[in-house]
Amino acid sequence: xxxxxxxxxxxxxxxxxxxxxxxxxxxxxxxxxxxxxxxxxxxxxxxxxxxxxxxxxxxxxxxxxxxxxxxxxxxxxxxxxxxxxxxxxxxxxxxxxxxxxxxxxxxxxxxxxxxxxxxxxxxxxxxxxxxxxxxxxxxxxxxxxxxxxxxxxxxxxxxxxxxxxxxxxxxxxxxxxxxxxxxxxxxxxxxxxxxxxxxxxxxxxxxxxxxxxxxxxxxxxxxxxxxxxxxxxxxxxxxxxxxxxxxxxxxxxxxxxxxxxxxxxxxxxxxxxxxxxxxxxxxxxxxxxxxxxxxxxxxxxxxx
Amino acid sequence: xxxxxxxxxxxxxxxxxxxxxxxxxxxxxxxxxxxxxxxxxxxxxxxxxxxxxxxxxxxxxxxxxxxxxxxxxxxxxxxxxxxxxxxxxxxxxxxxxxxxxxxxxxxxxxxxxxxxxxxxxxxxxxxxxxxxxxxxxxxxxxxxxxxxxxxxxxxxxxxxxxxxxxxxxxxxxxxxxxxxxxxxxxxxxxxxxxxxxxxxxxxxxxxxxxxxxxxxxxxxxxxxxxxxxxxxxxxxxxxxxxxxxxxxxxxxxxxxxxxxxxxxxxxxxxxxxxxxxxxxxxxxxxxxxxxxxxxxxxxxxxxxxxxxxxxxxxxxxxxxxxxxxxxxxxxxx
Numbered sequence: 001x002x003x004x005x006x007x008x009x010x011x012x013x014x015x016x017x018x019x020x021x022x023x024x025x026x027x028x029x030x031x032x033x034x035x036x037x038x039x040x041x042x043x044x045x046x047x048x049x050x051x052x053x054x055x056x057x058x059x060x061x062x063x064x065x066x067x068x069x070x071x072x073x074x075x076x077x078x079x080x081x082x083x084x085x086x087x088x089x090x091x092x093x094x095x096x097x098x099x100x101x102x103x104x105x106x107x108x109x110x111x112x113x114x115x116x117x118x119x120x121x122x123x124x125x126x127x128x129x130x131x132x133x134x135x136x137x138x139x140x141x142x143x144x145x146x147x148x149x150x151x152x153x154x155x156x157x158x159x160x161x162x163x164x165x166x167x168x169x170x171x172x173x174x175x176x177x178x179x180x181x182x183x184x185x186x187x188x189x190x191x192x193x194x195x196x197x198x199x200x201x202x203x204x205x206x207x208x209x210x211x212x213x214x215x216x217x218x219x220x221x222x223x224x225x226x227x228x229x230x231x232x233x234x235x236x237x238x239x240x241x242x243x244x245x246x247x248x249x250x251x252x253x254x255x256x257x258x259x260x261x262x263x264x265x266x267x268x269x270x271x272x273x274x275x276x277x278x279x280x281x282x283x284x285x286x287x288x289x290x291x292x293x294x295x296x297x298x299x300x301x302x303x304x
Numbered sequence: 305x306x307x308x309x310x311x312x313x314x315x316x317x318x319x320x321x322x323x324x325x326x327x328x329x330x331x332x333x334x335x336x337x338x339x340x341x342x343x344x345x346x347x348x349x350x351x352x353x354x355x356x357x358x359x360x361x362x363x364x365x366x367x368x369x370x371x372x373x374x375x376x377x378x379x380x381x382x383x384x385x386x387x388x389x390x391x392x393x394x395x396x397x398x399x400x401x402x403x404x405x406x407x408x409x410x411x412x413x414x415x416x417x418x419x420x421x422x423x424x425x426x427x428x429x430x431x432x433x434x435x436x437x438x439x440x441x442x443x444x445x446x447x448x449x450x451x452x453x454x455x456x457x458x459x460x461x462x463x464x465x466x467x468x469x470x471x472x473x474x475x476x477x478x479x480x481x482x483x484x485x486x487x488x489x490x491x492x493x494x495x496x497x498x499x500x501x502x503x504x505x506x507x508x509x510x511x512x513x514x515x516x517x518x519x520x521x522x523x524x525x526x527x528x529x530x531x532x533x534x535x536x537x538x539x540x541x542x543x544x545x546x547x548x549x550x551x552x553x554x555x556x557x558x559x560x561x562x563x564x565x566x567x568x569x570x571x572x573x574x575x576x577x578x579x580x581x582x583x584x585x586x587x588x589x590x591x592x593x594x595x596x597x598x599x600x601x602x603x604x605x606x607x608x609x610x611x612x613x614x615x616x617x618x619x620x621x622x623x624x625x626x627x628x629x630x631x632x633x634x635x636x637x
Contacts, residue, residue: 148575156597
């Protein structure tokens with residue numbers, strides 16, 4: 001993240017003295033002391049992320065290997081804490097590996113969306129004029145299609161996608177909101193004194209944009225990206241729920257919920273445990289995002 | 305602050321703005337439909353693949369089918385024909401239903417509008433009431449308790465909440481379909497209508513719950529922003545009763561974010577309606593969309609995209625109008 005270098009023209013900023021950077025460890029620790037819900041959310045997320053990372057070492061069973069086809073779906077027991085699914089696979093193992101799929105896909109997709117959205121919005125906001133109008137029309141068109149419908153159309157028509165294409169697809173359909181946000185920030189910042197000063201001292205437009213204007217969009221972008229991960233987790237889960245997720249036998253949480261959809265009355269655990277994991281993750285992300293927004297003072301950030 | 309006529313006259317300025325927005329909207333609808341058209345045609349495979357792969361189908365039969373729907377033409381020619389036919393008001397014929405797309409949509413779209421309309425009205429009313437209650441006593445026990453529940457509900461993925469509702473209400477209340485299939489068309493109208501309402505309760509309630517959770521959070525924040533203003537103190541000082549203070553002075557100003565949200569929520573709502581409809585087997589546009597992409601029913605997919613993006617535009621313009629109705633400054637801006 002390109003923060004202002006010491007001694008750069010940012011020192012002339014007409015804003016109040018910049019507080020500690022949002023990613024400074026001391027600031028985060030203080031935030032959690034003052035704000036227990038944020039701390040709980042962060043710890044929940046850390047535990048889930050760790051579980052996803054360590055899944056191969058934590059799982060007692062192979063998540064893709066049917067254990068005893070004749071037994072069918074077994075309720076939770078000492079051997080299988082969360083029971084087994086309809087194909088007689090250990091649900092806890094599938095849940096842990098599902099965390100890798102759900103979170104991995106979403107984090108990378110949001111990174112893609114943030115990069116594309118930042119570039120698009122920065123160019124539109126900095127250039128202004130007809131370039132801005134054309135670029136923003138594209139964004140409006142993108143926002144006018146219900147995202148899930150667009151994704152559903154692409155995924156269903158193109159058949160089962162590789163994980164890479166799914167990530168790209170989720171990223172490339174998710175940057176419209178981010179670009180609006182960055183554009184608004186850039187337009188608000190480009191005429192401030194330090195940006196004018198940088199231009200006056202001969203910096204090229206791209207240098208002014210990247211070194212002086214964009215860093216000011218970083219805080220709202222951080223919050224938006226945090227909340228964006230939650231949204232992508234939901235979207236991916238929705239696609240998987242409808243049967244358009246990663247290739248089986250791997251499955252994200254949404255895929256696991258979808259697996260148990262038709263057996264809800266007889267084997268509730270197949271859907272309920274992944275559903276709880278999914279909801280807890282989203283809740284934690286939303287709480288953390290909201291608290292970050294409040295703490296970092298990104299008030300300008302409203303609806304997408 | 306005199307009460308004007310019930311429907312405020314918004315003036316010629318707003319009319320121009322609305323017309324401009326609708327023209328831009330038309331451009332956007334064209335862009336989205338074009339994008340979808342080329343995405344569909346770039347996808348591998350073709351419609352009727354099940355039928356055309358049938359070993360009994362002869363080469364002539366395949367060609368006849370492709371010819372009948374113009375699929376043997378170059379993509380650009382097909383695109384030109386599609387545009388011309390849409391411009392003439394003809395959405396084409398559904399591959400799957402073998403009926404005009406417009407007729408298929410005429411069956412399903414009203415059901416989605418019924419579901420979404422009910423959910424929107426319920427959700428916004430409840431959300432604005434709840435948010436106002438929370439905001440007027442911010443930090444109190446009710447605010448904290450209901451605020452926590454709202455954050456929790458807003459974090460539940462729509463299909464997951466729908467499944468929970470399904471799990472709890474299955475066997476107690478109708479959870480699948482649009483009306484009781486055992487009721488023939490001979491049943492009295494009131495009976496059939498009652499059956500539809502009973503089937504509507506859970507899907508619309510689920511969607512409304514999600515809307516309430518989101519709207520209340522915005523409404524609460526907006527009210528908290530409004531309350532400390534000097535003109536609120538002035539109104540209180542000149543003796544406006546508490547109720548008038550809340551409704552005429554605070555709420556009217558605090559409604560703006562909720563209205564904007566309402567306009568922006570249409571795409572998300574349409575998306576959410578897809579899952580609600582699929583889970584509750586509600587035979588609306590969402591279920592139809594899932595089925596149409598599965599069947600590669602090109603004309604139907606295109607028509608659904610066209611209609612959804614038109615809904616989105618109309619929603620945005622309606623939000624602008626409602627904004628102007630609530631905030632006189634907008635009418636001359």
